Amino acid sequence: MEITNVTEYEAIAKQKLPKMVYDYYASGAEDQWTLAENRNAFTKILFRPRILIDVSNIDMTTTVLGFKLSMPIMIAPTAMQKMAHPEGEYATARAASAAGTIMTLSSWATSSVEEVASTGPGIRFFQLYVYKDRHVVAQLVRRAERAGFKAIALTVDTPRLGRREADIKNRFTLPPFLTLKNFEGLDLGKMDEASDSGLASYVAGQIDRSLSWKDVKWLQTITQLPILVKGVLTAEDARLSIQAGAAGIIVSNHGARQLDYVPATIMALEEVVKAAQGRVPVFLDGGVRRGTDVFKALALGASGIFIGRPVVFSLAAEGEAGVRKVLKMLREEFELTMALSGCRSLKEITRDHIVTEWDLPH
Numbered sequence: 090m091e092i093t094n095v096t097e098y099e100a101i102a103k104q105k106l107p108k109m110v111y112d113y114y115a116s117g118a119e120d121q122w123t124l125a126e127n128r129n130a131f132t133k134i135l136f137r138p139r140i141l142i143d144v145s146n147i148d149m150t151t152t153v154l155g156f157k158l159s160m161p162i163m164i165a166p167t168a169m170q171k172m173a174h175p176e177g178e179y180a181t182a183r184a185a186s187a188a189g190t191i192m193t194l195s196s197w198a199t200s201s202v203e204e205v206a207s208t209g210p211g212i213r214f215f216q217l218y219v220y221k222d223r224h225v226v227a228q229l230v231r232r233a234e235r236a237g238f239k240a241i242a243l244t245v246d247t248p249r250l251g252r253r254e255a256d257i258k259n260r261f262t263l264p265p266f267l268t269l270k271n272f273e274g275l276d277l278g279k280m281d282e283a284s285d286s287g288l289a290s291y292v293a294g295q296i297d298r299s300l301s302w303k304d305v306k307w308l309q310t311i312t313q314l315p316i317l318v319k320g321v322l323t324a325e326d327a328r329l330s331i332q333a334g335a336a337g338i339i340v341s342n343h344g345a346r347q348l349d350y351v352p353a354t355i356m357a358l359e360e361v362v363k364a365a366q367g368r369v370p371v372f373l374d375g376g377v378r379r380g381t382d383v384f385k386a387l388a389l390g391a392s393g394i395f396i397g398r399p400v401v402f403s404l405a406a407e408g409e410a411g412v413r414k415v416l417k418m419l420r421e422e423f424e425l426t427m428a429l430s431g432c433r434s435l436k437e438i439t440r441d442h443i444v445t446e447w448d449l450p451h
């Protein structure tokens with residue numbers, strides 16, 4: 090049967106993938122309250138569409154950090170994509186490039202920065218986890234820069250790994266035929282089998298829990314690339330990110346995989362946008378599955394959104410064609426939403442085109 094929306098790929102992926110892999114992709118932390126809320130919160134936002142506006146031409150193009158994109162829909166970093174499909178990150182990179190948008194490559198990819206660069210032209214960001222060994226970090230950032238990556242998305246919500254109970258039950262670990270390719274030569278490419286989650290043990294052993302604002306400054310001494318702080322949920326941290334030199338902010342709760350009972354990102358977005366005061370662009374990820382979700386995020390002030398799970402699920406189902414289809418469906422839904430709301434370009438999308446449950450008097 091024909092696939093008509095992004096969420097349908099999850100059921101196909103669940104059928105195709107080993108349980109350990111599907112659970113790793115799908116899970117959130119602990120009670121998974123935030124996981125459900127990331128989706129649920131979008132239902133608390135309704136449209137105030139405008140009528141009788143000539144919508145025969147819709148322009149979805151935008152500019153992110155100076156790079157022209159076909160649409161404000163981008164790909165978030167998700168680790169270990171070769172567990173989903175043999176072509177893994179290669180397929181994702183090609184699909185993003187074909188769609189005229191950005192792919193963010195995870196530090197924990199199963200393809201290296203050089204390998205992904207070799208797939209051809211494309212605008213790509215590199216997501217960074219900061220290891221205790223800063224030589225490893227400096228070397229990796231330099232490699233990403235040399236491979237043509239255009240920005241660093243610094244993930245700041247993971248000093249320790251969130252408690253994902255499915256991964257503990259499954260004793261999740263990277264399958265033996267794969268490696269975290271960026272770390273292959275550094276003897277950090279494998280995950281030991283652990284008594285609980287192999288990934289949680291890996292993080293505890295390698296990732297720097299002491300990471301702090303001064304390290305955001307340090308990062309700027311080792312790279313010229315703009316830095317996006319990924320994992321901001323409050324106005325306070327939005328202001329500190331800007332003070333620390335961030336070129337942009339990504340409102341993210343890591344797909345609800347880190348601290349449970351943080352708000353849905355779409356609910357935290359406006360507070361961050363207000364604090365940023367237009368000084369840097371603010372992006373959002375978490376639970377975006379429909380073109381209407383993209384519109385809602387932009388109406389609340391986001392400059393663009395990123396998708397995570399839809400990429401790994403569509404990759405599992407259909408490889409590169411699946412990821413292309415996800416990007417196409419979201420694009421078409423977003424275009425339709427713009428037309429039916431009376432917006433012809435992204436700058437015509439305003440706060441007045443939506444009303445949220447939290448706007449209404451109680």
Ligand code: FNR
Nearest residue numbers: 114165166167168195244343344375376396397398
């Ligand atoms: C992630 N995410 C993530 N983030 C990051 O900074 N580095 C990473 O390696 C990963 N890996 C990863 C794997 C998987 C399977 C998932 C689901 C998520 C978080 C990701 O970048 C993004 O914040 C969320 O996925 C966005 O939410 P949705 O679109 O998955 O709901």
